[in-house]
Amino acid sequence: MKVDFYRHPLKPEDAQRIAAVLATPFLTTGQVARGVEQQLRDYFDVPHACLVNSWTNGALAVLLAMELRPGDEVIVPAMTFIASANVVELAGGTVVFADVDPHTLLMQPEAVAKLVTPRTRAVMPVHIYGQLCDIEAMRAVVDMHPQRSGPILFIEDAAHCFEGEFQGHKPGRFGDVAIFSFYATKNVTCGEGGAIIARDDALFGRILEARLHGMSAIAVDRFSAGRYNHWDMNRLGTKANLPDVLAALLPPQIETIDARLPERQRLCARYRAAFAGGPLRLVGQLQSTKSAEHIFTIGVPNGARDQAIAALNANGINVTVNFRSVTHTSYYRKRYPAAAVQCPVSETWGEQTLTLPMFPGLTEEEQDHVIRVVRDEVYKLAKAA
Ligand SMILES: Cc1ncc(COP(=O)(O)O)c(C=O)c1O
Numbered sequence: 001m002k003v004d005f006y007r008h009p010l011k012p013e014d015a016q017r018i019a020a021v022l023a024t025p026f027l028t029t030g031q032v033a034r035g036v037e038q039q040l041r042d043y044f045d046v047p048h049a050c051l052v053n054s055w056t057n058g059a060l061a062v063l064l065a066m067e068l069r070p071g072d073e074v075i076v077p078a079m080t081f082i083a084s085a086n087v088v089e090l091a092g093g094t095v096v097f098a099d100v101d102p103h104t105l106l107m108q109p110e111a112v113a114k115l116v117t118p119r120t121r122a123v124m125p126v127h128i129y130g131q132l133c134d135i136e137a138m139r140a141v142v143d144m145h146p147q148r149s150g151p152i153l154f155i156e157d158a159a160h161c162f163e164g165e166f167q168g169h170k171p172g173r174f175g176d177v178a179i180f181s182f183y184a185t186k187n188v189t190c191g192e193g194g195a196i197i198a199r200d201d202a203l204f205g206r207i208l209e210a211r212l213h214g215m216s217a218i219a220v221d222r223f224s225a226g227r228y229n230h231w232d233m234n235r236l237g238t239k240a241n242l243p244d245v246l247a248a249l250l251p252p253q254i255e256t257i258d259a260r261l262p263e264r265q266r267l268c269a270r271y272r273a274a275f276a277g278g279p280l281r282l283v284g285q286l287q288s289t290k291s292a293e294h295i296f297t298i299g300v301p302n303g304a305r306d307q308a309i310a311a312l313n314a315n316g317i318n319v320t321v322n323f324r325s326v327t328h329t330s331y332y333r334k335r336y337p338a339a340a341v342q343c344p345v346s347e348t349w350g351e352q353t354l355t356l357p358m359f360p361g362l363t364e365e366e367q368d369h370v371i372r373v374v375r376d377e378v379y380k381l382a383k384a385a
Contacts (some may be wrong), residue, residue: 003357003366005318006185009260010249017248024244032244037195039254044172046197048204051247052211055159055181055194056083057240062155062177062196063091063122064236065206070094072121074155077107078327078339078346080126084157085326093121095336097327099343103284104131109138116142118149125154127161127171129283129322130292134166135174153203155179159194162187163257164292172197177207182250187264187294188257190249193242210237263360264293267367271296271356274371279382281352297322298374299352304381309354311377317370318357325350 021032033051040049052058063074074088078097085095098111107125123142125133135154142152158171159181172178180186182193196211198204209216214237222229268291275282281299285291300308305321312319325346326332327339340347356370 001369002316005357006359007361008189014249018245021244021248027245028243029241030244033247036247036250040195044170044197046172048198050196051242052194052240053242054192055179057238058179058194058196059087060090060238061207061210061240063087064210068093071119073119074122075112075115076124077126078325078343079105081323082326084126097339097343099345102345106133109141112138113141116145116147118147120152122153122155124157126157129297130160130164130294131286131289132164132166139174160294161292163261165290167288188253190246193246209235211240213237260360267358268293268296279379295322295355296358297353297355300382305352305354307381308378315373320355322355
């Protein structure tokens with residue numbers, strides 16, 4: 001049996017939403033994007049939201065808006081997708097890698113506290129796999145830190161966590177900004193895309209400019225009221241706005257995101273029950289967290305991960321790796337040679353981890369096949385290796 005890693009939830013009816021945009025003269029960021037941004041402000045109860053064409057470009061816009069100077073440091077967990085660190089490098093900053101908790105794989109306040117220096121300008125906690133970091137606790141530790149020399153921005157990497165909550169709070173409640181991804185496999189998707197939410201008016205104004213070359217007006221405003229309006233450039237920016245053609249796919253998904261979570265919870269609970277007491281490492285679930293259950297990731301101990309991938313693939317099951325430690329990649333090993341040694345939890349998990357198929361629409365038959373292959377073949381590998 002063949003089991004896809006992921007199947008998106010979009011339907012043929014969604015094509016009509018794109019067709020409606022094609023029927024207007026305006027394909028890029030316009031009224032449709034504005035409608036989605038209002039949905040985001042309402043959903044997250046924040047004053048500001050803007051759509052971007054990927055998490056990566058959105059994060060780059062945020063860091064450009066901060067005007068990082070060479071030597072400015074941003075604390076990033078080693079257990080994340082490379083993009084979280086790459087944007088810091090692209091914006092001219094220095095990445096300071098934090099290790100993560102071995103149980104939840106989340107960055108912890110104590111780990112961050114050890115890394116704050118007078119050069120720290122930002123912290124980027126990652127809500128990995130769908131559970132939220134405790135931003136409020138992290139922020140309390142950082143704000144009182146004796147080494148701190150100025151304001152330290154909290155940029156939440158919420159690529160895995162749209163609908164999750166920590167003690168009843170959604171992403172962006174305690175951070176300065178939260179950035180989402182609408183990449184093909186994400187819980188809300190338009191193929192490529194993302195969003196930034198923020199609370200501070202001045203910071204958000206700078207982010208809006210940095211999102212669009214540094215220009216003071218987006219295209220729809222340059223041609224408003226029936227005439228051309230001049231714009232200025234106050235800062236260096238990137239090109240990160242999301243066109244209406246893609247934004248049109250988002251409204252129904254945002255409307256139904258909470259109603260779709262129980263299916264993810266049910267599928268993850270089935271996996272957790274099936275693998276309880278076995279030889280695999282499972283990600284610890286926090287009581288205080290409602291996980292967005294973005295992906296279901298397991299650890300295969302004793303160096304057997306790649307054999308496990310081969311066994312799953314041989315049985316028609318597609319899997320991925322989320323993630324090898326960022327500190328393990330050739331680029332970061334060369335650039336920050338000490339980081340791998342300082343992040344042993346991330347390095348170890350990065351050598352063990354693989355992600356199983358899990359998405360609303362995965363059939364019981366498909367999931368049973370995955371469970372059977374894991375229990376029959378991966379368990380043997382994990383014990384024998
Ligand atoms: C934790 C994390 N951060 C950032 C990104 C980058 O998102 P995007 O592909 O929208 O740039 C991803 C992508 O999968 C991710 O998993």
